[in-house]
Amino acid sequence: MTRNIIAILRGVRPDEVLAIAEALIEEGITKIEVPLNSPDALESVRILAEGCADRALTGAGTVLSEADVAGVAAAGGRLCVSPDCNPAVIRAAKAAGMLSYPGVMTPTECFAALRAGADGLKFFPGALIGPEGLKAIRAVLPKGTETLAVGGAGPDNFAAWLEAGASGFGIGTALYRPGDGADAVRAKAEAVVRAWDAAVGG
Template sequence: MGLKDWLARRPLVAILRGIRPDEAVAVGEALVEAGIPVIEVPLNSPEPVESIRRLAARFGDAALIGAGTVLDPADCARIAAAGGRLVVTPHADPEVVRAAKAAGQIAVPGFFTAAEAFALLKAGADGLKLFPAEGASPAVVKALLAVLPKGTPILPVGGIEAGNMAPWRAAGAAGFGIGGAIYRPGDTPAVVAAKAAGLVAGLSGA
């Protein structure tokens, strides 16, 4: 399935920054049970590739598992070898996008300007991560969607929580990356499940 298919299930990406491999599967189960089937493990987490491997082995095609904070194009191959099918970056690097596509992965690079957005799409990006969203606004998304290729998915990331999704959705955001509002290091699966339920409820009102 492509990015749009996963977002159609529920347009939320859970960012598990700081998670450890021994926690990953239980937290992943809480997320998938709550209806959030896209999970990103940032590479600045402890043993991130091992967490990705365990999540991919547990969920197979039931969830889209991948890596965030991917800075080096060479990392895409080892993420793919672990079963990671999603590559997310915090920055606008066409080389990482090309490496992800060469590895058969879905690429969602970070951007903040129209110039970056067009360059990343030219490199093959499947969607675009507006980061940091705190520094932008829903009006930015609306303006960009007027000039980007029709159907380009834009996902605001940074400061997104249950109470502020509605204006972004109204502007055309295709989904959201959720960090601290869904997981912080040390959160138990029960805490994550409660946060996920709140986000899903917030999304339904968006």
């Protein structure tokens, strides 16, 4: 089963990132971002690109500028996730052959992102938008638009978000906190995947 979950490894270090990624992949989470405000983030992106690109879609989060995009591309990342909607960043990511998921909250931002070529929309912070907010915006989005709920979406409310039209989720602390080892991440990933499967099945 394909589970549309992006693991957000904020604060992860290069010396631990591959083992953590392997634990996520083993549990069925195959999209992984390293936020650029993590320690030596581009080195972690490079390690993931070299170590598991054949089994996972990997890249960076908190991508804020065209220079950031260039750095992620040089490191071998294939995924650019941002907290904001910057058309220049979206276009740069697409020009570099990467997937772009900008952060949006309003219909104006949604359509600006899509016009710039975004592959999907990151509704952030999800806690402020809520399933009802997404449901209202979803009604005017082009059919098939990929929508990810991030920040305030988690295993306890997957079902509500999916019912409102979410395509998937970006999950941070429910999967990884700085200091977590691979075994801890594996246990968390198992719980997140179980919740996804239950929500989709239900």
